[in-house]
Amino acid sequence: MSVDRLTGIHFEHPLLLLALPPAVLAILVLARARVRAMPAGQRAATLALRSLIVTLLILALAEPTFGILRPFRNVVFAIDVSESVSQQQRDWTRAWVRQAIQELGPNSRVAVIEFGQWAQLAGSGSALPSGGETNLEQAITLARSALSSPESSAGEIVLLTDGWQTAGDAPRAMRRAAAGGVTVSYVPISLAGQQPPEVTVASLDVPPFARAGDLVDVAAVLHSTGQIAATLRVSLDDQVVSEQQVTLRPGINRVPVALRLPATGFHDILAAVVPAQDTRADNNSLVTSTVVKEPGRVLVLEHEPGQASRLVEILRADGLDVQVQPSSQIPPTTEPLTGYDAAVLVDTPATSLTLDQQKTLQLFVRELGRGLVVIGGQRSFGPGGYEGSTLDEMLPVSSRPPERPERSSVALFLVLDKSGSMASAWSNEASKLAMAREAAIQAVGLLQPGDVIGIVAFDSEYQWLVPTTRIENADTIRSIQDRISGLESGGGTSILPPLQAAYEAASRVDARLKHIVLLTDGQSSDRGYEALLRRMEQYQITLSTVAIGSDADTELLARLAELGGGRYHFTERSTQVPRIATQETSILIRSAVVESEVTAQPAASSPLLRSLPGELPTLNGYIATTPRQRAVTALETSQGDPLLAHWQYGLGRVVAWTSDASPAGWSSRWLDSGWPNAGLFWSQVVRWSMPAPVRPDFLVSAQPEPGGHRVLLRVESLREDGTFANGLDTRATIALPDGSAREVALPQRAPGVYEQTLAVEHPGTYRVLFSQRAGDQVIKEELATFSVPVPGFEGRTAGVNLVLLRQLAEGTGGRELRLPADLVASPPVARLEERLALWPWLLGAAALLFPLDVAARRLSWPARRVTTGSRSATLAGTAVPAPERERVGIHGDE
Template structure:
């Protein structure tokens, strides 16, 4: 400590800046000051010789730490200098220090959205935060690990799982878990549980689960699945040769939906070819394995009589007393529509909704009209490999419990670097209900204590879940908030781990008593863990040569 008898003395102990930054990246310039007297001081901060900040601070006897938020400038080597002008001081020689950072070009971020309008505010915010976003549709998501790895992070904006092929979903998981990259998923009415993420690689990668732990919130539902088992369902349903048969994917879809239902829900499965046959008679979802075993007996063969299958489900639904009654029709062919629209109208009149999943482009055009008449949803599955996600999406959407549309003020649940430098957060007007995983960090929650912002380390990479949206539907107060670019910039940057070889943090601090400069080097691996017992070699350059 500074001796008091030498008179009032204030000195800069250290000035710290990250050794490596990217253009536009936010960081703190950390200043440590030692003093033997209480006084005030002006702090002058310079970047590359230009005065960028002038602050007045109060200094107490002992050690003082100050942090000044900064933005990294243009690509290249950047120098920072702090000058201290205290009210009370003896020696001016120890009131100036320098720090240096190597600034690299902007990080490339891939933004994936089906509706460009929903992603536009986010793209603008990421650009303002010094990132380089590229907006693509789900179909344009790179198909290889080599291609997608040119991006430091991927951001999904309200994209339902069926919009991706099974291969694309697996690639996103590999991109984070094995290649050490970042993933941010932004919500909306077609995301998370409402987007069919249940039991997909996407759910495994995210810090939240699609099921609700507080399942008492879910209304009782009767869900009947009407499955086409005609001969055409025996063919391969995935893109390319030799994929799973459509009838096997239909079984997997039923399994996925049953797993998402609660024990007080009721399920029924009726198949049809030339006639209808009950595979699973309407029953509570108690013995899930027995239900799956019964579904496993399905075999393809015969014609396509959609009316027979729907009529069987409609007759049984008349006996159901659940609050929510929903039918999902799965077919891959065209059939005579005679009588079917009228039956769907009758179902709707009795508070039964009908959704339709059509496999392939050969499905009859009238099927889309059926879903509209049935107050349900129409899904065209060009790749039958997506129908398990579609059925999970239907099971979640039919309950109407996963989409929460109400005003809520985000509550801080845990400290997070994503929220650094952000004060009061604006209100939100909706989100998708999820459950946090055990090892995830939930930073923000809703008034119902549902996760709004969650993050975690997943394998070598990181992922962030934001369960509200990023545009005017649910986040209308956010998109006009001055902190919007900083929030999303920090959210994306948190997921970015600096390369598989890790990074070095080099800091210099003077030892004024001994008249030497001490260098400290911290080596981090890709997961952010400290590396020990390394042999280091480096070159020391004067500021003029750097």
């Protein structure tokens, strides 16, 4: 229960208090001579009384008051009279307010305002026209002003409204009210008796721009006053493309529709709802429009010719402009790629790309805002040497395979060049042979019991430095490492014989994974590599190569790694050799390649999977990777390994598909025409990665305000160097629904920003051509469109917007009210401060003290002996000779 609260003492003229110390001091100085002959007690009493009287008089002149805060009701009722509120509802709200005022009683302070687009006090003399927009911000702002008074600025605002604002910013007004201690409560006008059933198409959310062939998400927002069954039809350019039965619940209903957009140009989209019951039909349909642009351009980069042929066929059938080229031809800069919206990198090892080429892809996505789809295969991700590379940094998955408690047995064969040239070194580095020895030692250290190791050293001839050996324990590893340490250089270079020996040894080993790593800095004139690699493939033996220095036969080694199913590495620093060798060993022992039948399971909601009905096909394999935290894993295996993942990278997007795209490979069922959704799946993957079909240097928008009576035309323009394009002649040519056209200038409002707000007189669809000129030359153009419905937004609401009303109440400590008694029963928010004047009491006290002052001066006090030299006298009781009276300071009766 609220109680009175004291606020202390206040002064109307506080500056007068500054005169108090000097006045008291003056009294003490002036009266001292007059009371000097008085006894000490009488003198002190007299001075104290005079000082107190003066103090009381000065305090009274300062007019002090005593403050008391008493709770009281300070309420403003705001009644909605906009177009969306019926006459029956207005009458009900006014009656509710009259009853609430009656129950609050005469000691409350109340006011009533009515609002639509504007707000004013009810009964102010000028009639507020009914209808129009709903501006809750205006209502709350005026109500706050009505609450303010010299006594109190706090209080309560009671909104009687349906909550559908079409103008202003109610949350902004709410924050200001909360800061001033004002609460906002609401009375939902749905309580105004039995309302007839009503369904409206409130809005139709359609992307303003799209590409030809895009499958876009359209959302029809329907308002309903009750549980109503209805049919929703969506038409594209007067052709019905979707029809579905919906059950609408009271309030807001959002119904999604996937719509494929056809050729370029302007397209009208209409949503119509046919309810079983409805009171009016003019708000049951709504038309909006969009601009469809050219389909995107895609560059497919394949490591081997023809390996992406089926994927290219699918994308072209979807309408995309697809170009194909070898991934080895990625340019060192992004300039040749600016004409593409996305790139697809198919089963390409990172080791086959230079650092500049990887940087090109990185800048293509991160700074140009384009898309990249990375498709797996035997030479991608972990097996492709992605780990630690620039390419891996871009991916929504980490190329490092997850650690497994179980793994397949491994057979690793190292073929090390120990020719005379390996004894040399660059700069102050250790020799190439020393680094090769260190590489072998570190690689062996990564092996585990059960693995097999073999090391062949060669120059013009070869020898088994470590014959085929199965690791038993740590002692085995140390023994092998000791033998590696004694390797010395000498002789020429002959690669084929040691490679042949390693193959023959590997073919006799029983191991799930067999891998050969060749390290050399020289060239060899041997022939017959292709035949050897074909035999290796039969035994599933893979080969990676490491070219140490530019003197190595880099072309041969790259070709051997490609045909051998491994990775090609090139380094001009001998110190990098151990890292490369351990990386190869790590890839091998972690067994990134998973070849078995795999079921793809949805892991998270993703736009890449929309409109894919039924079960997904199985896969025959994939590359094991690790998901990244910020990425969305759309599909995964039963073990939790990512199959399809995507994320935003800089300004662009990157998608990773960890299986392959080969018609005869792991994903054959996903590319087969037998799966009816193959085209939809692959086109959605690629199209999602593309940027929006707008010019980033010339962003335009035509946005009607909620009421539909005005539209904001806006342009954001940049120059080629990324700076703001200022001071340019910017215009908008508007094609009106009646076929006429109008050109308006868009003045500059901010750096690079040009905008203008226009009144819209007629409903219908408007087309806008934005242009920018430098002199007489048009340098930029862009299209846009917008629609103004009939009736406006006010006629498209049904029921009560409880979401907004609850937001306003919760943000200010208000609540929902149903009966006037709910308002009366709640504790008052405001307190009225009453001031009690203290100056009459101070004057009265001063008047009462004045006779006491006179009495204190005239009253006889007990005698006191005064000694003056050798003589004495008695004061206040004995006559004293005149000279003695002069000496003791007695002057007359005072």
